Amino acid sequence: MxxxxxxxxxxxxxxxxxxxxxxxxxxxxxxxxxxxxxxxxxxxxxxxxxxxxxxxxxxxxxxxxxxxxxxxxxxxxxxxxxxxxxxxxxxxxxxxxxxxxxxxxxxxxxxxxxxYPTSFHPSMDGEIYQWQSKIRHQKREFLFTFTGAPRPENEESVRGKIIEQCRGSRFCKFIDCSEKNCDDPVNVMKVFENAVFSLQPSGDSYTRRSIFDSIVAGCIPVFFNPGTAYSQYKWHLPKNRTKYSVYIPVKNVKEWNVDIEKVLLGIPEKDVIAMREEVIKLIPKIVYADPRGKLDNFxxxxxxxxxxxxxxxxxxxxxxxxxxxxxxxxxxxxxxxxxx
Known part of the structure; x- marks a missing residue:
């Protein structure tokens, strides 16, 4: 300020x-x-x-x-x-x-x-362009990832089912944050850079910092509740949510029987490429630039x-x-x- x-x-x-x-x-x-x-x-x-x-x-x-x-x-x-x-x-x-x-x-x-603040604070336009180019050409080993901790005490949380499906899929990488695997942002970013989609269920509250870490990594977010992003960041994220994300609604966790792997595998490759490009365009809008520098074009x-x-x-x-x-x-x- x-x-x-x-x-x-x-x-x-x-x-x-x-x-x-x-x-x-x-x-x-x-x-x-x-x-x-x-x-x-x-x-x-x-x-x-x-x-x-x-x-x-x-x-x-x-x-x-x-x-x-x-x-x-x-x-x-x-x-x-x-x-x-x-x-x-x-x-x-x-x-x-x-x-x-x-x-x-x-x-x-x-x-x-x-x-939420991420760990990327560019000080000039060139740093943004360089990063966008890097993640645009990044090879992604996993179809999807979930980085977070379980919520066994919360029966209304969808996290348990998400973790169960991720662990049961050869296309998913699960990072358990309850074991302090997420304290180092480098570890988290490496996972996001290697995944096409990132699962973003609600945690203790609707939102997560992980949303923005995954976008910085060029990873397409998958949301399960409108309060996690769509009704939140109206100045920073597109109104057309289908351009940059996937939405799998969960009205009642106990009745929820969606196969996440099938949903994501069913998205055409051209749509995935278009969504990732939209995510990459979002990066300058959701990071806080270093105030000692100056962005000219963003x-x-x-x-x-x-x-x-x-x-x-x-x-x-x-x-x-x-x-x-x-x-x-x-x-x-x-x-x-x-x-x-």
Whole structure:
């Protein structure tokens, strides 16, 4: 943010106000403690500080945005009960007037998903072109791969069936992350570079960093729930999901009897090549470039996120100019995003 070329020190000229609060790191200190007052305290302190600033009164916070390196659900505890997870920061009236960028958005309209960081941070266009050329010509030994840990405690998780099918197929490579095989990103990337498709089921939440690691490797993602990508990264991934991914819907895990190997083997080679090329084109859009360098011909994940949030705020500003209520739809809940 500090290297963003459109920063201004005069907040009266600003199109948007960035709130420089590390709320993801902050809540990480308190998520597992039982005192809900302590868990929520810094969120209250932040909004109390914000509303006293002159910038707040211009749009009552609707031109403010912040960023979290944690999923949005960590800030959306709906009840003051220890059985419920997270803080209630995003349900504070002042916070609801702000937009939040997070690695996973919620079903509320004031949360927006941005890509998880990968280990590739190009500093110039040439590094992107070179990498794209490398993975475009990469020989791929496996048809598909799954890199992740099982979720035996979660009966609704499809992971158990995916691991079972992967282990039973000579076309699949399984990397068990519960055995710390995924701590080194080089190990993970080598697997993705050697597979045509990567299976991306939901984990503890809808999304996974693995989606973006696999795209960087030129590996076509296979999704099982719309909340994993399609309803999330609207500024960074194509609206036409069939161009870059495969979708195998799982409505009920216990009744699910799809043979993944047969589905993937049934995709014509020309379609696979077209999807991989689309995935390769996506790489600059989902990586965060090294801020010390400069990309001339590409917009990276940061550029697209800032462009998206500025457009959102401008739409709210236009609503206010027309004398309409800007709160309508701003922080509404929309479960359709996750159910299609």
């Amino acid at each position: 500090k290297n963003y070329e459109c920063l201004t020190n005069d907040s009266s000229l600003a199109s948007a106000i960035f709130v420089p609060s590390y709320i993801g790191l902050d809540i990480s200190r308190f998520l597992w403690i039982s005192n809900l007052t302590v868990r929520d305290s810094t969120g209250f302190e932040l909004v109390e500080w914000l509303v006293k600033k002159p910038e707040w009164k211009r749009m009552w916070g609707r031109d403010h945005f912040l960023i979290s390196g944690r999923i949005s659900w960590d800030f959306r505890r709906q009840f003051d009960d220890l059985a419920y997870w997270g803080s209630k920061f995003r349900f504070l009236p002042e916070s609801m007037n702000m937009s939040m960028l997070a690695v996973e958005g919620s079903s509320w309209n004031n949360d927006y998903a941005i890509p 917009e990276d994940a940061f550029d697209l996120a800032l462009k998206g949030i500025l457009e959102r705020i401008e739409n709210v500003r236009e609503t206010m100019r027309k004398g309409k209520d800007p709160s309508i739809g701003f922080a509404d809940e929309d479960h359709y995003k996750y159910t299609f």
